[in-house]
Amino acid sequence: MQTTPPGRALVLFSGGQDSTTCLAWALERFSRVETVGFNYGQRHAIEMTVRLETLRELRARFPNWRARLGDDHVVNLAVLGQISDTALTRDVAITYEKSGLPNTFVPGRNLLFLTFAATIAYRRGLDVLVGGMCETDFSGYPDCRDATMKAMQSALSLGLDRELNIETPLMWIDKADTWALAHLLGGEALTRLIIEHTHTCYNGVRDTVHVWGYGCGECPACSLRKAGFEKWAMR
Numbered sequence: 599m600q601t602t603p604p605g606r607a608l609v610l611f612s613g614g615q616d617s618t619t620c621l622a623w624a625l626e627r628f629s630r631v632e633t634v635g636f637n638y639g640q641r642h643a644i645e646m647t648v649r650l651e652t653l654r655e656l657r658a659r660f661p662n663w664r665a666r667l668g669d670d671h672v673v674n675l676a677v678l679g680q681i682s683d684t685a686l687t688r689d690v691a692i693t694y695e696k697s698g699l700p701n702t703f704v705p706g707r708n709l710l711f712l713t714f715a716a717t718i719a720y721r722r723g724l725d726v727l728v729g730g731m732c733e734t735d736f737s738g739y740p741d742c743r744d745a746t747m748k749a750m751q752s753a754l755s756l757g758l759d760r761e762l763n764i765e766t767p768l769m770w771i772d773k774a775d776t777w778a779l780a781h782l783l784g785g786e787a788l789t790r791l792i793i794e795h796t797h798t799c800y801n802g803v804r805d806t807v808h809v810w811g812y813g814c815g816e817c818p819a820c821s822l823r824k825a826g827f828e829k830w831a832m833r
Contacts (some may be wrong), residue, residue, distance in 0.1 A: 604692030606630040607726040608719045610711055611670075613649025614798045615811070615823055617767055618791070619776055621656070623729045623767045625663040632668040634715050634806040638675040638707070646672070646790065648797040655791050669722075673714050692804070708741035709750065713781060716754045716762055727763045728833055735772035735822060744769050773826020778833070798823050 607624045611617045611633035624631045635649050649671075656665045708731060715727050731742040740746060744766070749805030751764040768776055780788050792811065797804065799820050806812065810827035813820040 605707070605726055606722075606724040607632070607728050608715055609633050610725045610727065610729040611635055611653075611676070612717055612730075613645045613652045614730070614819075615780075615792050616776060616797050616798075618652055618656075618796050619780045619783070620728050620730045620767055622663070622742060624726075624765075624786055625660075625666050626783060628726065629666060630668055630722060630724070631666050631741070632671065632718075634671040634673060634718055636673050636675050636711055639692070645797045646756060648795065648804075652791070652795045655795050657793060659787050671718055673718075675714070677709060706741070708739075708746070712750050712764065716758060720758050721761060723792065725761065726763045726765055728767070730768050731766045732768040732776075733827065734768075734770055735776075749830055772829075773822050773832075774829035777826055779831035791810065811817045 602833065605628045607630070609617065609621045609631060611621055611625050612635060621631070633649075633653065635646060637643070638647055653670060657667060668803075708729070712727060712729070719725070719727060729747075731747060733743045733748070733761050747764050747766055747769070749759040751762065753760045767779070771779065777789065779791055784791075793809075794811070796811060797813075798811065800817040801814045803814040804812050806814065808815060808824065809831075813823070815821075815824065
């Protein structure tokens, strides 16, 4: 007899490869899973449409997960785009700064995402936040690091006076292993869904499709996704 996994989770869900894999991971582990997306004036705003398509496809293709997949929430964080001057919130070329970080880094983005997600989790009675942060194969964003996640978990639990766990299943794996994890969780059906419906490209390109999915093929997000797919496909 199959037992229902304990716990209730809220997944930070952008509709990209990483967050879709994290959502599948959560659906395998928790009895109730909700999702949250953030509209922060991102230049690749197409992800706000794509994420709904991805949720619909997950429900249609995976009946075992359908009953566990609950409400989706959207938070308007347009103020973040208004105070940020980055390539993700302005129509400027993607380059690298003197610090070594790409100018796609939006300062404080994940810190705000987690804070607002924690507020929703508190109200909804959810005790786990799940995010696709990773410091193994990433662009160097400091708010994706494990130390940052541990600090946020402690701060949020203290500030809410309720234990809140932050799970980051991709933290110590590269993009090839992310593809492998998706295949392990949902087989060919999930990897095809990720290729056909998720969005990663910072430039918001949806009219060019590659074997690894839609995108410009040149921005940092596309480059990581492409390299990971090719490495995984050669195994």
